[in-house]
Amino acid sequence: MWYYEKKLQYPVRVGSCNPQLAKYLIEQYGGADGELSAALRYLNQRYTIPDKVVGLLTDIGTEEFAHLEMIATMVYKLTKDATPEQMKAAGLGAHYANHEHALYYENAAGSAWTATYIAAKGDPIADLYEDIAAEEKARATYQWIINLSDDPDLNDGLKYLREREIIHSQRFREAVEILKEERDRQIFF
Amino acid sequence: MFTQVKYYQPYNSPNDPCPPVRVKSYQTPPQLYIGFQPPNLQQFSPKQALYCGTLWPAFYSPYPDPDGRNDDK
Numbered sequence: 001m002w003y004y005e006k007k008l009q010y011p012v013r014v015g016s017c018n019p020q021l022a023k024y025l026i027e028q029y030g031g032a033d034g035e036l037s038a039a040l041r042y043l044n045q046r047y048t049i050p051d052k053v054v055g056l057l058t059d060i061g062t063e064e065f066a067h068l069e070m071i072a073t074m075v076y077k078l079t080k081d082a083t084p085e086q087m088k089a090a091g092l093g094a095h096y097a098n099h100e101h102a103l104y105y106e107n108a109a110g111s112a113w114t115a116t117y118i119a120a121k122g123d124p125i126a127d128l129y130e131d132i133a134a135e136e137k138a139r140a141t142y143q144w145i146i147n148l149s150d151d152p153d154l155n156d157g158l159k160y161l162r163e164r165e166i167i168h169s170q171r172f173r174e175a176v177e178i179l180k181e182e183r184d185r186q187i188f189f
Numbered sequence: 190m191f192t193q194v195k196y197y198q199p200y201n202s203p204n205d206p207c208p209p210v211r212v213k214s215y216q217t218p219p220q221l222y223i224g225f226q227p228p229n230l231q232q233f234s235p236k237q238a239l240y241c242g243t244l245w246p247a248f249y250s251p252y253p254d255p256d257g258r259n260d261d262k
Binding site: 010139140142143146147159160161162163164166167169170173174177 | 216218219220223224225226239240241242243248249250251252253
């Protein structure tokens, strides 16, 4: 089970109403390498991975939900008071027709989130390598969004989230090393 | 010297339609190099750690490149 702390992992500030940027940022909300995909991928893999790394998947999967909440806050603030005309000009006319200002799990191109974004092979090495790749792809996505963004307040939060991807990648790499180590093998002298 | 950004020079045709980017870069952040985290690494102050997103300077990866040599802009 989970306990909920009623605050964001890192404070989110948004400088200006900018639905265009929200359209790009939604990639990290409902995209293939977004935070929702990450959280569900890791938490789901926990059941079929050696005990030594289950806790790591729980911790990182949980933190991904904290990131999801930050992204949601950013997208919400970027679009909160945008007029239908502004939404249309930002390429969000179709989103507005279906969802008004509601958030939706979709990628930057407007495709709805799908479970086919995540894998669960049941092979611990294959799954952890997938997780490392997912972290590097999420890091790259943050880089490209930072490159597109001209909002320094927002970028502060995005840089924080990019750094967390780096730490997660580091921990998954360590998990692979733990599973590779022959600690339980009998040693003869 | 350890750097978190690497550079390469792609081929540019004289007939390329866009103005050529002569030097391109890619990120090579610290987790690619460290392996198992060694014990007793130097730590940031709590406030700085929150700002950086990590407790350890060894894992801190600033972006964009603070040297300002990014090719993309």
